[in-house]
Amino acid sequence: MMLRDLLRQVIRVREPRVLAIIDEPANASALAPELIEPALQVIGMWLQLLNIAEENAAMRNRRQMETRSGPDQVPGSFSHAFATVAAANVAPEAVQTALDTIDVQPTITAHPTEAKRVTVLEIHRRIYLKLYELESPRWTPRERVHLLKLLRNEIDLLWLTGEIRLEKPTVEQEIHWGLHFFRETLFDRTVSLCDLLEAALQRHYPETPHRVRPPLRYSSWIGGDRDGNPFVTVDVTRFALKENRNAIVARLEQRLNDLAQLVSLSTQEISFPLAFLERVQRQVDLSGEAEAIGNRNMHEPFRRFFTALRVRLAKTFGEGAKGSGFQPIDTEELIGELLAAEEALAQMQSVSLASTLVRPVRWEVETFGFRSVSLDIRQNTTVINRVLKEIWRKLNPLEPGEGPEIGSTAWQAWIEAELAKPLGFLPQFRGVSDEARELLGLLELIRDTIDGPDPQAIGAFILSMTQSAADVLGLYLLAKFTGLFADENARETCRIRVVPLFETIDDLRAAPAIMTELLAHPVVKTSVAFHGGRQEVMLGYSDSNKDGGFFCASFELFEAQRRLIRIGRDAGVSISFFHGRGGSVSRGGAPTGRAIAAQPAGTINGHMRVTEQGEVVSSKFANRGTAQHNLEILAASVFVHTLKSIDEPELKVNPEHQKAVEWIAQASFRHYRKLAEDKGLLDYFHQASPVEELANLKLGSRPARRFGAKGIGDLRAIPWVFAWSQNRHLLTGWYGLGYAFDDFLVPRGADGMKLLREMFARSRGFRLAVDEVEKSLYLADMDVAEQYAELVTDRTSAERLFALIRHEHSRTARTILELTGESRLCERFEGLQRRFERVRPMVDQANRWQVQLLKETRRGKGDEKLMMPLLMTMNCVAAGLGWTG
Numbered sequence: 001m002m003l004r005d006l007l008r009q010v011i012r013v014r015e016p017r018v019l020a021i022i023d024e025p026a027n028a029s030a031l032a033p034e035l036i037e038p039a040l041q042v043i044g045m046w047l048q049l050l051n052i053a054e055e056n057a058a059m060r061n062r063r064q065m066e067t068r069s070g071p072d073q074v075p076g077s078f079s080h081a082f083a084t085v086a087a088a089n090v091a092p093e094a095v096q097t098a099l100d101t102i103d104v105q106p107t108i109t110a111h112p113t114e115a116k117r118v119t120v121l122e123i124h125r126r127i128y129l130k131l132y133e134l135e136s137p138r139w140t141p142r143e144r145v146h147l148l149k150l151l152r153n154e155i156d157l158l159w160l161t162g163e164i165r166l167e168k169p170t171v172e173q174e175i176h177w178g179l180h181f182f183r184e185t186l187f188d189r190t191v192s193l194c195d196l197l198e199a200a201l202q203r204h205y206p207e208t209p210h211r212v213r214p215p216l217r218y219s220s221w222i223g224g225d226r227d228g229n230p231f232v233t234v235d236v237t238r239f240a241l242k243e244n245r246n247a248i249v250a251r252l253e254q255r256l257n258d259l260a261q262l263v264s265l266s267t268q269e270i271s272f273p274l275a276f277l278e279r280v281q282r283q284v285d286l287s288g289e290a291e292a293i294g295n296r297n298m299h300e301p302f303r304r305f306f307t308a309l310r311v312r313l314a315k316t317f318g319e320g321a322k323g324s325g326f327q328p329i330d331t332e333e334l335i336g337e338l339l340a341a342e343e344a345l346a347q348m349q350s351v352s353l354a355s356t357l358v359r360p361v362r363w364e365v366e367t368f369g370f371r372s373v374s375l376d377i378r379q380n381t382t383v384i385n386r387v388l389k390e391i392w393r394k395l396n397p398l399e400p401g402e403g404p405e406i407g408s409t410a411w412q413a414w415i416e417a418e419l420a421k422p423l424g425f426l427p428q429f430r431g432v433s434d435e436a437r438e439l440l441g442l443l444e445l446i447r448d449t450i451d452g453p454d455p456q457a458i459g460a461f462i463l464s465m466t467q468s469a470a471d472v473l474g475l476y477l478l479a480k481f482t483g484l485f486a487d488e489n490a491r492e493t494c495r496i497r498v499v500p501l502f503e504t505i506d507d508l509r510a511a512p513a514i515m516t517e518l519l520a521h522p523v524v525k526t527s528v529a530f531h532g533g534r535q536e537v538m539l540g541y542s543d544s545n546k547d548g549g550f551f552c553a554s555f556e557l558f559e560a561q562r563r564l565i566r567i568g569r570d571a572g573v574s575i576s577f578f579h580g581r582g583g584s585v586s587r588g589g590a591p592t593g594r595a596i597a598a599q600p601a602g603t604i605n606g607h608m609r610v611t612e613q614g615e616v617v618s619s620k621f622a623n624r625g626t627a628q629h630n631l632e633i634l635a636a637s638v639f640v641h642t643l644k645s646i647d648e649p650e651l652k653v654n655p656e657h658q659k660a661v662e663w664i665a666q667a668s669f670r671h672y673r674k675l676a677e678d679k680g681l682l683d684y685f686h687q688a689s690p691v692e693e694l695a696n697l698k699l700g701s702r703p704a705r706r707f708g709a710k711g712i713g714d715l716r717a718i719p720w721v722f723a724w725s726q727n728r729h730l731l732t733g734w735y736g737l738g739y740a741f742d743d744f745l746v747p748r749g750a751d752g753m754k755l756l757r758e759m760f761a762r763s764r765g766f767r768l769a770v771d772e773v774e775k776s777l778y779l780a781d782m783d784v785a786e787q788y789a790e791l792v793t794d795r796t797s798a799e800r801l802f803a804l805i806r807h808e809h810s811r812t813a814r815t816i817l818e819l820t821g822e823s824r825l826c827e828r829f830e831g832l833q834r835r836f837e838r839v840r841p842m843v844d845q846a847n848r849w850q851v852q853l854l855k856e857t858r859r860g861k862g863d864e865k866l867m868m869p870l871l872m873t874m875n876c877v878a879a880g881l882g883w884t885g
Contacts, residue, residue: 002134003049006152010159011042018042025841029848036849040872043842045158047879050839051619052124056131059625071200076593076633078193078200081640085204090643092208095201098642099210101606104635107219107376107578108178109613118180120163121618125184127154128623164871171223171236178222179247181617182372185627187251190216191363193631214363215635219459219609220244220373226442227378227464228716234441240375241449241457248364248372249317252334255361256310262357263302263341265348272301276344283308283337288315288323302341309337316453317370330453331369338362374459377446378501379439381463381471387436388415388474391481394429412470415477419523422489427481443482450484450495458496460578462538466500467507469517476523486530494527499578503540505548505669508556511537512563519571528573534607537564538578542717549672549736550776554769555665561603562653576607592630596637598768601651604641610634615878650764657759661766664740672736675804680797688788688798689723690854690874696867725779726877727788728847731805733776738812745815756819770816775832777813778825779881782806784844787851791858836880843880846873 004022011019015038021028022042031039062074071079085095130151139147169177194212201210223240226232265272280301284293287308297303309329316328338361345354385406392403392414404410429440449458463475479485479494486493500518502511515537518524528535539560544553561577568575581595596604612620620630645651675681686692724732745752759766785805792798813825826833836843850873857866 001053002148003053003155004046006148006155007042007046007049009152010156013156014038014159021842021845022046025845028845036853037869037872040846040849040869040876041159043846043876044163044872044879045155046842047839047876048124048158049127049155051879052128053131054835055623055626056128059629060135062629071203076629076636078197078632078636078639079203081636082200082204084640085643088644088647092205092210094643095205096208096210098606098639099212102215102635102638102642103607104216104638105219105609106216106612106631106634107221107609108181108373108617109221109225109611117163118177119161120158121180121622123154123158123161125622127151127158130154163875164868171229171231172239175223175240175243178220178617179243179372181621181627182218182247183251185621185624186218187248187364187368189624189628190214190367190631191360192628193635194363196632197635214367215638216631217367218373219376221376221378224375224459225378227380234438234445237375237377237442238445241371244372244375245317245370245454245457248368249313249370252361252365253310253314255364256306256313259357259361260303260306260310263306263345263353264300265302265350266299267301268299270348273344273347276340277301279337279340280305280308283312285325286327287311288326290325305341309334328453331365331456335362335365338365369456370454371457374456376459376462377442378462378464381465381467381474383435383439384463384471384474384478387439388477390432390436391429394432407468407470412468412473415470415473416521418477419473419480420491422491423480423485426483429481439478440482443478443484446496447483460497460499460536462499462501462578464501464503465507466502466514467510469514469521472498472500472514472518473521473523476527492523492526493530494523495530497531497536498527499536499538501538501540501580502560503543503547505544505552505556508539508544508560511560512567515564515575516567516571519567519573534574534576535568536576536578536609538580540580542580542721545732546717546720548669550733550773551737551740551769552665552669552672554765555661558600558765562600565600565603574605574607576605576609577603578609580611592633593637594768596634596641598764599641599645600765601645601648604638604645606638606642608638650762654763656755657763657766660744660755660759661763664737664744667740667743668736670736671739675731675735678801680794680801683794684789684792684798684801685723687792689727690850690870691719691723693854693857693867693870694719694722694874696871722878725881726850726874728779728781728784729788729805730776730780734773734780734812735805735808737773738808738815741815742811753818760819770819771829773812774816774820774825775829777809777816778833779836780809781844782809784847787848791851791854839880843877846876846880849873850877
């Protein structure tokens with residue numbers, strides 16, 4: 001393989017003594033201790049290069065498939081999706097309704113699971129592009145040799161740069177990391193999706209012209225997610241809003257400048273619509289540079305028009321003199337002006353110029369506005385309630401004691417009474433704590449941003465750990481006190497979208513009752529109506545998985561959606577879901593198309609938000625072709641589910657199947673919780689995994705624990721999953737299901753297995769859950785895991801717990817194989833098996849070194865010389881498995 005040969009060349013120059021790790025990984029254990037670090041560097045680099053090569057090959061295969069068989073045969077494409085929709089006899093009117101209402105929002109989160117710096121990502125992108133260049137047959141042998149030399153240089157640079165962060169990134173650096181993907185790929189490729197969508201519609205619904213609008217918008221948590229992150233302050237959020245705005249405004253200025261250069265139609269060659277010429281003059285007058293622009297390109301109105309728009313945009317966000325007559329421009333006006341230019345070109349028989357030059361810029365403004373992303377704000381309900389408690393004391397200075405207890409009936413009654421009161425003026429709360437000052441200042445920043453040129457720069461306010469209706473109403477009350485209500489008396493309509501986040505198993509079960517109460521509340525009802533009659537609810541995959549195990553969490557998430565949709569329907573409100581998925585199976589990860597197709601019928605209905613975090617962002621969006629493919633899968637899957645799910649037999653609820661899945665889910669929960677609550681598990685977890693050392697891997701700005709607590713319940717889901725994957729237990733993806741299957745099958749015998757096989761064949765959700773459990777079982781390795789178990793000092797406890805874990809792994813795998821009819825795990829997933837078996841020897845060696853280094857660092861109490869190779873083992877294992885958290 002070309003990349004392997006080039007890497008060998010670099011190794012021979014940099015450290016020839018570690019060539020064994022790439023040629024014969026099984027012999028690597030004989031390497032001298034001082035060679036472990038460069039050997040790990042080779043493993044890390046090879047895994048990165050392999051991922052790049054596989055990404056390039058996948059893109060090439062998709063192109064070949066489209067060329068050979070046509071776009072309908074490319075899975076995940078719009079053409080494939082609408083072929084399916086047309087074959088199901090979905091009416092053109094229903095398709096147009098979906099086109100008019102679809103709203104798909106990938107949300108870039110600040111979750112700390114990306115180990116690669118932007119510098120390394122940029123090197124990876126250059127390697128990818130050079131691989132793509134080398135595929136061209138146009139190069140002479142001499143030119144090809146030169147390209148190979150350049151590619152080798154990039155690999156050498158990767159060696160010399162180093163992947164491990166030496167310092168923890170700041171939130172500001174995370175903001176720039178997130179915007180890197182917009183500048184490199186998302187600005188460009190998101191809009192091109194509209195062309196693919198239009199072509200697919202023309203292919204399958206040629207008799208009906210359809211109106212196409214961008215199906216995607218973006219949100220971000222980076223700089224807005226302050227849940228447990230003390231480094232996200234009001235100033236940081238202000239900085240994020242500014243940087244997000246600057247990124248797209250700079251691009252739009254360039255795009256308008258390009259239009260001014262390209263659309264050079266002259267009044268001496270063609271007649272212009274009079275209404276458009278008047279519009280041109282108006283824009284020139286509003287630019288503040290009427291004389292300068294008016295005297296330029298006298299016979300070329302489009303050039304003057306686009307120049308005036310560019311000047312207005314630059315001055316809206318710039319400093320200094322604006323000029324006589326200048327007026328700032330907002331997103332709605334710019335969209336309208338660009339549409340007017342398209343219509344003028346169409347009237348001039350220049351439809352192609354309108355659709356290829358102007359329309360893509362309009363679509364960019366519709367998608368990205370003056371914000372790039374809508375910045376979500378996330379805060380924990382405990383913080384909201386503590387600040388409200390301070391305010392209660394300010395409003396009731398003569399009352400004795402501390403007032404009503406948070407969460408009590410009296411507490412909720414006080415909140416509702418305050419919401420019902422008219423507000424003549426905004427109160428000023430002086431002498432409050434730093435925490436209260438920060439939260440109130442944040443809400444004021446939100447108010448000022450919503451009042452600005454792009455109100456959508458602020459997304460939703462997400463309330464993590466929502467456990468009661470009062471938790472949500474409390475945020476409405478704070479919004480009222482900070483001028484975020486739209487009506488004069490601040491009694492009816494809140495201008496921020498409040499989104500409750502239900503995370504644990506108990507929270508998911510309580511969600512229907514909480515939402516029933518909220519949707520009946522007058523302020524919530526009028527506020528939801530103000531925001532289009534749609535209430536968003538966020539579902540936490542990570543914490544529910546950590547709390548109840550993968551299978552139980554999957555069931556509870558599905559059930560919560562089904563119940564919430566019914567509650568919304570009864571209240572006359574559309575419920576849409578924000579899926580808080582991570583990259584790994586244990587944090588809700590699954591193939592995008594299959595995960596969406598398996599959602600309960602009618603629960604998407606054109607609207608879907610999903611988190612994209614850490615290394616998932618770079619794997620999906622680092623390169624343009626891959627980014628476009630992943631975005632197309634996401635949007636196309638939402639279209640298909642919206643148009644077909646109600647009638648699909650695989651999504652219809654079968655009472656017998658439902659009862660069986662519920663029984664198995666509850667049994668798996670009991671067995672998972674029995675392990676999680678075992679008195680020896682906390683010590684086992686800390687000693688048999690690198691969870692404590694994880695803090696030294698500078699993945700992100702956020703602390704690993706909420707509020708500095710030490711227990712498993714307070715440990716964040718990411719380090720919980722990270723640690724169990726590093727030590728190759730991966731028990732968060734399967735533990736408890738083997739016990740549950742046994743409990744289900746023993747009294748039912750052959751009839752029980754027959755029912756499970758029927759569910760596996762006919763229920764899309766059950767099959768997806770089984771598939772993802774099987775992948776976790778396959779990636780787990782009990783022989784490697786046993787090496788970590790030997791790190792636990794209490795040998796009696798360690799042997800007892802590991803025996804439980806190994807036995808459950810064997811039991812679960814045995815039942816899965818009986819259910820699927822396979823002879824070995826992941827026989828059905830040839831791609832995953834082929835890829836992992838190729839890297840398994842290197843990953844296993846990285847695990848062995850990690851165990852060795854954990855022993856030595858713990859014995860030496862954090863010897864700095866050992867820390868770097870230890871951190872490198874973490875990166876290697878994560879890269880081999882495909883994700884960190």
